[in-house]
Amino acid sequence: MKKVMNQPENIVDEMLEGMVQATPNRLRYLKGKGVLVRTDAPVDGKVGLVSGGGSGHEPAHGGFVGRGMLDAAVAGEVFTSPTPDRILEAIKAVDSGKGVLCIVKNYTGDVLNFDMAAELAAAEGIQVEQVVVNDDVAVEDSTHTTGRRGIAGTVFVHKIAGAKADQGASLEEVKRVAEKGIRRIRSMGVALTPCTLPEAGKPSFTLEEDEIEIGIGIHGEPGVERTKLLSASALTRTLADRIYDDLPYRAGDRVAVMVNGMGSTPLMELNVIHKEFITYLNEKQNQVVDSWVGEYMTSLDMAGFSLTLFQLDEELESLLAHPVDTMAVRFGK
Amino acid sequence: MKKVMNQPENIVDEMLEGMVQATPNRLRYLKGKGVLVRTDAPVDGKVGLVSGGGSGHEPAHGGFVGRGMLDAAVAGEVFTSPTPDRILEAIKAVDSGKGVLCIVKNYTGDVLNFDMAAELAAAEGIQVEQVVVNDDVAVEDSTHTTGRRGIAGTVFVHKIAGAKADQGASLEEVKRVAEKGIRRIRSMGVALTPCTLPEAGKPSFTLEEDEIEIGIGIHGEPGVERTKLLSASALTRTLADRIYDDLPYRAGDRVAVMVNGMGSTPLMELNVIHKEFITYLNEKQNQVVDSWVGEYMTSLDMAGFSLTLFQLDEELESLLAHPVDTMAVRFGK
Numbered sequence: 001m002k003k004v005m006n007q008p009e010n011i012v013d014e015m016l017e018g019m020v021q022a023t024p025n026r027l028r029y030l031k032g033k034g035v036l037v038r039t040d041a042p043v044d045g046k047v048g049l050v051s052g053g054g055s056g057h058e059p060a061h062g063g064f065v066g067r068g069m070l071d072a073a074v075a076g077e078v079f080t081s082p083t084p085d086r087i088l089e090a091i092k093a094v095d096s097g098k099g100v101l102c103i104v105k106n107y108t109g110d111v112l113n114f115d116m117a118a119e120l121a122a123a124e125g126i127q128v129e130q131v132v133v134n135d136d137v138a139v140e141d142s143t144h145t146t147g148r149r150g151i152a153g154t155v156f157v158h159k160i161a162g163a164k165a166d167q168g169a170s171l172e173e174v175k176r177v178a179e180k181g182i183r184r185i186r187s188m189g190v191a192l193t194p195c196t197l198p199e200a201g202k203p204s205f206t207l208e209e210d211e212i213e214i215g216i217g218i219h220g221e222p223g224v225e226r227t228k229l230l231s232a233s234a235l236t237r238t239l240a241d242r243i244y245d246d247l248p249y250r251a252g253d254r255v256a257v258m259v260n261g262m263g264s265t266p267l268m269e270l271n272v273i274h275k276e277f278i279t280y281l282n283e284k285q286n287q288v289v290d291s292w293v294g295e296y297m298t299s300l301d302m303a304g305f306s307l308t309l310f311q312l313d314e315e316l317e318s319l320l321a322h323p324v325d326t327m328a329v330r331f332g333k
Numbered sequence: 334m335k336k337v338m339n340q341p342e343n344i345v346d347e348m349l350e351g352m353v354q355a356t357p358n359r360l361r362y363l364k365g366k367g368v369l370v371r372t373d374a375p376v377d378g379k380v381g382l383v384s385g386g387g388s389g390h391e392p393a394h395g396g397f398v399g400r401g402m403l404d405a406a407v408a409g410e411v412f413t414s415p416t417p418d419r420i421l422e423a424i425k426a427v428d429s430g431k432g433v434l435c436i437v438k439n440y441t442g443d444v445l446n447f448d449m450a451a452e453l454a455a456a457e458g459i460q461v462e463q464v465v466v467n468d469d470v471a472v473e474d475s476t477h478t479t480g481r482r483g484i485a486g487t488v489f490v491h492k493i494a495g496a497k498a499d500q501g502a503s504l505e506e507v508k509r510v511a512e513k514g515i516r517r518i519r520s521m522g523v524a525l526t527p528c529t530l531p532e533a534g535k536p537s538f539t540l541e542e543d544e545i546e547i548g549i550g551i552h553g554e555p556g557v558e559r560t561k562l563l564s565a566s567a568l569t570r571t572l573a574d575r576i577y578d579d580l581p582y583r584a585g586d587r588v589a590v591m592v593n594g595m596g597s598t599p600l601m602e603l604n605v606i607h608k609e610f611i612t613y614l615n616e617k618q619n620q621v622v623d624s625w626v627g628e629y630m631t632s633l634d635m636a637g638f639s640l641t642l643f644q645l646d647e648e649l650e651s652l653l654a655h656p657v658d659t660m661a662v663r664f665g666k
Contacts, residue, residue: 002525002545002636004565004602011605014565018604021611022624058600192335212335232337232347264597266634267391269337271351272344278354291355301599303335303634330663 001196001203001301008198012055012077019062023327026066033089034075034082036062041071041094047165047174048072048094051103051158052087053110054079056195056300057218063328064155069162070103070326078197078300079219081109087117091128099127099171103157103178105150106134129171131178133157135187135308137246138215138224149217152260152297153185153308156320159329163322181316186243187258189306190235191216191223195263195299214238218262218299218306232269236276239307244284249311251285256292256320258308263298265305270294277307290320296328334529334536334634341531345388345410352395356660359399367408367415368423369395374404380498380507381405381427384436384491385420386443387412389528390551393630396661397488402495403436403659411530411633412552414442420450424461432460432504436490436511438483439467462504464511466490468520468641470579471548471557482550485593485630486518486641489653492662496655514649519576520591522639523568524549524556528596528632547571551595551632551639565602569609572640577617582644584618589625589653591641596631598638603627610640623653629661 005011016036020029028037042048051061052074061073071094076082091100100121104114111132118128135153142149161178169177191213194203204220207213212230215223230238249255259274261267274293281288289312297306312320323332338344349369353362361370375381384394385407394406404427409415424433433454437447444465451461468486475482494511502510524546527536537553540546545563548556563571582588592607594600607626614621622645630639645653656665 002542002562004525004568004598004638005605006564006566011601014608015601015604018606018608018611018626021621022604022607022626056601058604063600192337209335229335231339233339235337263599264634264636265337266596266631267396267628268344268348268389268633271348271355271391272338273351274355275347275351278351288354293351293355295600298599300601301597301636303597305337325664331658 003198005198011198012075016062016075030089030093033086035072035086035090035093036065037072037093038065042096044096045098045168046096047098047169047171048096048100049103049162049165050074050090050094050100052082052090053105054081057297059295059328060155060297064158064326066326068166068322068324069158069329081107081113084113084116084120087114088120091117091121091126095126099129101161101171101174101178102128102130103154103161104130104132105154106132106147107144107149108146109144127171129175131175131182133182135185137186137242138188142217143221144219151187151189151218152258152306153187155296156185156256156258156308156310157181159324160316160319162324163319166322177319184311185308186246187306187308188239188242189216189262189304190214190239191262191302191304193303195220195302218297220299232272233276236273237280240277240280243307243309247311249286249309254287254289254312254317255281256290256310256312257288258292258296260297260306260308261295262302262304264301264303270305273305289317336531338531344531345408349395349408363422363426366419366422368405368419368426369398370405370426371398374427375429377429378431378501379429380431380502380504381429381433382436382495382498383407383423383427383433385415385423386438387414389633390630392628392661393488397491397659399659401499401655401657402491402662414440414446417446417449417453420447421453424450424454424459428459432462434494434504434507434511435461435463436487436494437463437465438487439465439480440477441479442477460504462508464508464515466515468518469550470519470575471521475550476554477552484520484522484551485591485639486520488629489518489589489591489641489643490514492657493649493652495657496652499655510652517644518641519579520639520641521572521575522549522595522637523547523572524595524635524637526636528553528635551630553632565605566609569606570613573610573613576640576642580644582619582642587620587622587645587650588614589623589643589645590621591625591629593630593639593641594628595635595637597634597636603638606638622650
């Protein structure tokens with residue numbers, strides 16, 4: 001696969017530079033640390049929010065740094081957890097004295113490194129709490145995971161925790177809404193093509209021209225089934241059934257949905273899938289109050305998508321609608 | 334190439350449904366007409382703005398409908414100009430009595446059909462003006478064009494004309510700023526892979542695994558040169574030189590830039606390219622006051638990107654910063 005890059009080993013650093021140059025008023029780059037921080041961090045009287053993980057999932061996580069979402073994002077190398085010392089730098093950069101919540105996707109390396117960073121921060125007198133997102137219903141354990149993987153639903157957790165923190169809530173309260181969100185969010189993905197790591201130059205796995213893999217992870221981890229390419233309608237229903245029955249969601253639930261592109265699936269197709277997902281949820285008698293359609297948690301240049309369903313209550317619906325101003329998500333006053 | 338779709342002949346209609354379902358408060362769909370309209374159109378005392386063209390360029394043009402940009406977007410079938418009667422429906426839906434400006438990309442079919450629609454509207458007593466965007470410096474004539482093609486720079490024209498109209502300017506004034514913008518905007522693109530039309534199922538042309546085509550159009554029209562894949566730095570400079578010398582831009586110019594993905598080029602790569610473009614412009618002693626990095630004018634699932642450079646003056650810079658609220662572009666108060 002062709003990639004536009006310079007030296008593969010510099011791609012993460014150059015990308016982060018490019019992101020900051022696009023919004024210099026919003027982002028500051030801790031050069032050599034892989035950390036993007038809000039220019040106004042630490043924000044007085046506000047709980048700090050940190051997320052991150054391996055690179056290759058853009059706009060995650062740097063695209064979600066800004067008012068109403070994250071205060072900092074830590075980027076590791078491609079598909080590689082950031083080291084504890086880098087996470088510690090992010091925590092220190094955003095702590096205003098009110099404590100810091102780390103939002104971690106459930107991968108063994110990420111959980112370990114964020115844990116270690118939290119201990120280091122505690123030793124410096126910073127109060128750190130952590131939540132672990134595990135929204136992927138496809139598999140229980142996987143290549144890099146014990147338990148379920150964290151995928152695109154993580155972005156909804158950023159949104160509601162970010163809103164709560166923006167409202168001045170305590171660390172305990174911000175953690176509470178994040179955990180409530182995690183209990184109510186489920187996702188599942190499908191790959192049409194593999195992804196290619198910059199340094200490898202070759203796809204991480206292969207799929208035949210008429211073949212797809214259902215339940216795949218965001219690093220190309222195996223899914224649950226290889227099958228022939230299905231219609232948008234059949235494919236959406238296959239994923240949606242698995243997601244819906246898992247919680248389970250119920251008729252009458254007010255929900256938010258995300259149709260997340262994996263990196264090289266055009267908006268045209270994502271919108272067709274969104275239409276099918278809405279049709280499905282209407283049949284189930286759910287009211288969709290918010291739809292996010294686009295690229296939020298990608299897997300390099302993989303073609304494919306994931307669906308996410310979020311069961312709301314009054315508090316979560318209000319937090320989802322709270323104003324936000326980041327590179328990748330912006331709305332409100 | 335694999336696509337997630339149902340019947341290919343329904344893909345445009347289903348996509349438009351999906352877009353409206355994602356933002357029901359913002360968009361209304363004139364079913365059977367391929368027209369997306371602001372829910373509050375026609376807006377009293379405001380010039381109406383209409384754009385459109387063939388589908389397959391998402392988020393163009395429906396993603397730019399909303400306060401501060403377009404009032405309506407007309408979608409034709411994939412890579413096919415919308416018919417005059419559909420354009421007429423869009424014009425009628427947005428005319429508040431203050432007239433309508435159509436922003437047309439320079440393709441023979443589009444120009445012809447928008448012309449015809451303007452005549453039909455005039456016969457119904459609606460004042461219609463038209464501007465034609467031709468920002469692509471790659472080639473003078475092409476498969477579907479006499480003169481230069483209109484590509485991603487068109488989105489900057491939507492932005493400044495939309496801002497001027499939002500400020501209550503007259504049709505004459507809105508047209509004047511659109512034309513001033515067009516004179517100062519230049520773009521050029523490159524393809525790493527071809528795109529595949531939904532009904533065709535096969536790529537529209539072929540490129541070898543290590544080959545790219547410089548100067549390609551957004552419908553896979555031929556470019557100026559096939560070459561081996563270059564580094565991000567060398568490729569950015571190749572395009573930027575052609576763009577820069579064409580106007581020509583000058584040291585000291587304040588500029589806005591766009592790094593536009595063609596459909597399946599990841600944000601990681603677009604941000605690396607952005608960094609290179611900024612480095613180039615800093616060397617030229619230009620101040621970059623606004624950067625748009627992402628997908629604005631795609632070509633189905635083509636991998637590649639285009640660069641756009643916009644020479645600002647005080648008026649244009651202020652219009653570019655005017656608040657906007659659309660699916661694809663949102664910022665400000």
